[in-house]
Amino acid sequence: MTTWMLLDYGKVISLPQPAEDMAAMAALAGRDPDVFHGRYWHHRKSYDGGRASHLYWGDVLERELSPDDPVVAELDAADVASWSHLNPESMSLLQELTGGHRLALLSNAPEPMAAAIDRAPWAQVFAHRFYSCRMALAKPDPAIFESVLRRLGAEPADVTFLDDQAVNVEAAAALGINAVLYRPPDPR
Template sequence: MPTPTAPTPTGPTPTEWIVFDFGGVICVPPPDPASEALAAAVGATPAEFWPAYWPDRLAYDAGTTDAAAFWHGVCARLGRPGPDPDRLELLVAGDIAVWMHLKQDTLDLLAELAALADRGVALALLSNAPVEMARHIERQDWARLFRHRVFSADLGLAKPDPRIYRHLCERLDARPSELVFIDDRKENLDAARALGIESIHYTDTPTLRVDLAGTRPLTRVSGSM
């Protein structure tokens, strides 16, 4: 008798995750007009504004400092009075707007990757973002391409803290080896790699396409990109 052929395994296709950062990957750095407008809202030039903006930004992203404390700190470093509630609202809105200049080629890539969902490729977002920006992002049409959206301010910690990557794995119900993480900052990539997450340094979207083509999620669906 001929040797029986083993049956082909059936069942759902295992999910592997491609995880995107937001700032510097999906959005561009603030263009000059937007930078000038936000700086002018606190009576400063961009050259004065950005050094005063960054010292407390990670704490704001992590949700350990709220918008009022963040903007009072920025104003204090500039020697300006802190904002009243109405001006604070304008500053928060201006801060969101300055980071919403999106990279169309990255959005196109996200749409292509999202179309592979039935072949076991899923998208997630892992962003250092304050709560106001997180809620704004969630309302955008393109954000629906991500099956999960994980924001630092909702967790009380931010990249490159290893705990945020552990939380991500738990949220996705995935092992580190089932993730590919894309970010533009070396310290964030190094922290992910230390936990066994394959990571890609983002420089531009055409290069990212080449880099992604050699990753496990896409080699499984070779020819789909």
């Protein structure tokens, strides 16, 4: 029986990142939007894994940045804002789930996003919030799911996991977690 609902953040609780937000970040960085987009995702795994913001944005912009460079704070804020459009369907689901399940969050996220989620009033329904940047592990690595299970004090069969990435769902299911592929609503 499921006692824990473990939910992903990006494209499950939040809506997909709007193209106009990505374009605004590219403009802020003074980069071609297509080049910026490619470099943003190319280096994202290490950022989600805990790499410092100034090093990540330096990789994206192909130049050295100091931790106190104003562009780092501006890009961090724009990035967090781009992922902060909440999915109304998921917000309703959270309300329904709070009555009968214990809730936990598991997200591949960099520290600025993790901190923003932790401050959000809606996030307080989660008994536990797990972030790749703080665990030095990321989905779909089975070790992140094993660590979450230990910290929840749960057996795999006690957990239902919702994620929008098939590879993450498959990794959780391989451990015996009831894993469900979430399909975000069509933005049209």
